[in-house]
Amino acid sequence: MSDFGITSDGFAIKPLQEIINDKAALAREIFGDDIDLRSTSAFRQIMNIVAASDLELWKLGESSYYSCFPSTATGDALDLLGDDLGIPRRALKSHGTVVLTLEGGKNGRSYSIPAGAVVETLSTATDPAVRFRTLQRASLTNQAPTVSVEVEALARGPAGNVAKNAIKQLNPDFARAKLSFDPALVTATNANATMGGENFESDEGYRLAILGRPRTLWTLEAVRSAVIALDGVRDCRLFDPLGGVDVSQSKFSFFSFGRGRFGKQRRVGTPFYFDILVAVAPGFFWESTTGKADGVQDLVNLAVDEVRPISVFPNLRLANDVQIGLRAIIMIQPGHDADAIIGSIKDRLERRVNSLGLGNSVLYSQVIYDCKDVTGLIDIQQLHLRRNPPLMGSIAFGRSPRFNSAVIEFPIGENINLQPDEIAVFHVDSQLIDIQVSNT
Incomplete structure (x- = not known):
């Protein structure tokens, strides 16, 4: 095997000096050993020019070779490999800044707007509203009635590039579900146009999507890959009833096991259902609200249709958000400023908890670590983790969680273990947070 070109270790370019040596040997073979190959000869100059051209051909050969593999291809070559797998390069989301303004608020009240709040342009008969979600939390009062927050479009592509002053309001559907005040009290506007939706994701991000795509059409991994790649999906889990007995079915408690068969093989052509549990990211809607398939539920159905066989259907379930x-x-x-330290603790816990997946426990040790890592904090004592909503169908032995009206408080040192259909959510302005400062 040659030391250059395609080798067991990849493609090796022939160095320029090797190309010149080969051409010099060929010249002596054709014209004789007495040919003038000194650096000052005309023949040597011509040979050097041809050798440099050959080196460029070697470089093109290397580029062509590595363009055949997703791990090394770039640019248009990577796009072609993605097209073969049915994974086009995705457009980016438009970004910008929105100013939220409180008008007519009550004195002494703080109006909290969480990260993920949806703001939008006004819809018309021909153009639907363009929606954005905030990337930062905001708190408005009559004394501080305005605040600027970064926003990103919910949908990818140039449609998210809107002109200045096009964003007008909080989305009414989001406000009814997540806010405790009339959304008409808060106006939104963008002083500058939003930008970035015309660009596409980088080679690095696109390459990861291609390499992570399962090469099998119908497996749980293939379906999960199609679902988790959707905008608005924080996490998902798949449950295949054929993988075991589902004791949650109502017939399980009333079936007479001694008198008949509990299950039988599915006949070909009869429908078969499997469960997909989906956790939705903040700012995205589960159900479509604009008359088109822009809700996470509809997007998941469309994505799964591409990888499911005939007569196999998904049963979509929305995960339960558990406030921590x-x-x-x-x-x-x-x-040190006590409010700043408490704010730092909340920020760290927000990043920690909101990065957990479905069913992942909130560990007491990790909360302690995040709290004690804050500058200016000497100690944290009598730490109790809390959750909401209440636990259902659980049996406790020994120490039990303490129930308040809408809070479950766990003993010191206890983790919060979540069910497979639950996902932890942390809000910095949650009523579940009670941090007191001791002066002793």
Whole structure:
């Protein structure tokens, strides 16, 4: 095997000096050993030019070779490999800044708007509203009635590039579900046009999508890959009834096992259902609200249709959001701002908890680590984790969680273990958070 070109270790370019040596040997073979190959000869100059051209051909050969593999291809070559797998390069989301303004609020009240709040342009008979979600939380009062927040479009592509002052309001559907005040009190506007939707994802991100795509058409991995890649899906889990007995079915409790067969093989052509549990990211809607398939539920159905066989249908289920909080007493170093330290604790816990997947437990040790890593904090004592909504169908032995009206408070040192259909959510302005400062 040659030391250059396609080798067992990849493609090796022949160095320029090797190309010149080969051409010099060929010249001596054709014209004789007495040919003038000194650097000052005309023949040597011509040979050097041809050798440099050959080197460019070797470079093109290397580029052509590595363009055949997703791990090394770039640009248009990577696009072609993605097209073969049915994975086009995705457009980016438009970004911008929106100013939220409170008008007519009550004195002494703070109007909290969480990260993921949906703002939008006004819809017309021909153009539907363009929606954006906020990337930062905001708090408005009569004393501080305006705040600027970063936003990104819910949909990818240039449709998210809107002109300045095009964004007007909070989305009414989001406000009814997530806010405790009239959305008409808050107006939204963008002083500058939103930009970025005309661009496409980088080679690095596109390459990861191609390499992570399962090469089998109908497996749980293939379906999960199609679902988790959708915008608005925080996490998902798949449950295949053929993988075991589903004791949650109502017939399980009333079936007479001694008198008949509990199950039988499915006949070809009869419908078969499997479950997909989906957790929705903040700012995205589960059901479509604009008359077109823009809700996460419809998008998942469309994505699964591409990888499911005939007569096999998904049964979509929305995951249960479990709000997480804590009660604790902290001791801070003299000279440090207590509110700033509490804010840092909340920010760290928000990043930690909201990165957990479906069924992942909130670990007491990780919460302690995040809290003690805050500058200016001396100690944290009597830390109790909290959750909401209440637990259902659980049996406790020994110490039990303490129930308040809408809070479950766990003993010191106890983790919050979630069910497979639950996902942890942390809001910095949640009523589940009770952090007190001790001066002793």
